[in-house]
Amino acid sequence: MDKQFERYSRQMLFSPIGKEGQQQLAHKKVLIVGMGALGTVLANHLVRAGIGHVRFVDRDYVEKSNLQRQMLFDEEDVIASHPKAVAAEQKLRKINSDVTVEGIVADVTVQNIEKLIDGVDLVLDGTDNFQTRFLINDACYKFGIPFVYGGAVSSRGMSAIFIPGKTPCLRCFIGGGDTSGQTCDTIGVISPVVDIVASFQVVEALKFLVGDQSAQRTSLLTFDVWKHHMYEMKFSAPKQDCPTCQRKEYPALTAQAEDQITSLCGRETVQIQIGETLDLELWAERLKVVAQVTKTPFLIRAELPEGERLVLFPDGRTLVQGTEDVTRAKTLYARYIGL
Known part of the structure; x- marks a missing residue:
């Protein structure tokens, strides 16, 4: 051999x-x-x-x-x-x-x-x-x-x-x-x-x-x-x-341009728009097992264990707060919401 x-x-x-x-x-x-x-x-x-x-x-x-x-x-x-x-x-x-x-x-x-x-x-x-x-x-x-x-x-x-x-x-x-x-x-x-x-x-x-x-x-x-x-x-x-x-x-x-990912200058926030509506009641239930969740009639705020925050809106927008790094924001979004 x-x-x-x-x-x-x-x-x-x-x-x-x-x-x-x-x-x-x-x-x-x-x-x-x-x-x-x-x-x-x-x-x-x-x-x-x-x-x-x-x-x-x-x-x-x-x-x-x-x-x-x-x-x-x-x-x-x-x-x-x-x-x-x-x-x-x-x-x-x-x-x-x-x-x-x-x-x-x-x-x-x-x-x-x-x-x-x-x-x-x-x-x-x-x-x-x-x-x-x-x-x-x-x-x-x-x-x-x-x-x-x-x-x-x-x-x-x-x-x-x-x-x-x-x-x-x-x-x-x-x-x-x-x-x-x-x-x-x-x-x-x-x-x-x-x-x-x-x-x-x-x-x-x-x-x-x-x-x-x-x-x-x-x-x-x-x-x-x-x-x-x-x-x-x-x-x-x-x-x-x-x-x-x-x-x-x-x-x-x-068709990648349909998904909009924008770093909001000066706000340490990345906005992700996936083009779909979000059911706030459903997402509040899903996220509360892994994050500290606050829900209002207009949005959900989820404090993540990693230190960042997700803010979900019913029109499909999600803000990833605590970072301006688009790659980091996408990682957290995929982890908790799913792409």
Whole structure:
């Protein structure tokens, strides 16, 4: 056995990969969007598996509440307020020096998504909101790059691989996405479900990267590890009117201007307008379990544990007070409201 592949000896004994598959993996490049709970598990598996180039991007920094489930981080990262992409890159480079590990501190937007996916063979979803997922989905289908979706909240998880030209896209298959407002920061999450979701994602990624098309799963797998439920939803034919995989309009790449995010000069406030009305009664109930909430007939004010404040208006506007950093405001908004 080549000394170069000694660390992968057990993986190469697995016949669907073997030496040929391992050599293929060494020449592949992947992108992970989000380096939180899912992203850290994804990156850990892929770097250890010997993927040649692992790029990941995240806009956030490490906080103490991350440590329960975000496996690459430790208390020193919290004390130093390390960006997640930086902390993950430092850890992963110590795990496998044969792999090119590239951590990027950035918010994934319509302005940079095409540059981020340039040259990659596969994109993996480590995000926590459907706005970013649809952006990834549309960019991947525009350029013919497979996209491995994953989601985890509470004790529930789901995953699927979407392959341009062979499967419906994420937008086509699930419609408008989950608008329930449930996030890990409002209803919680247990770490085992994160590991399971990410592991299912990596399995499909490895199948694709070594070219084992016959083994590729053609379904959305959903499960609840606490209630011990599992369900597999087979892919249907693409919808003929899907704007992404059929009409090739890629709305997430062209309609971003509809969402208005503005830093209010001199007020240490960022205003986010998502174009939808907000039910104040509903959001008061959701937020009071994680924040100190004051409600009036005209708005909700929620004092967040992080120190900032959310002010919600019925016309769909939300003010994130206590910061002028748009990226920080978007992080908090996604965490408590959901994008």
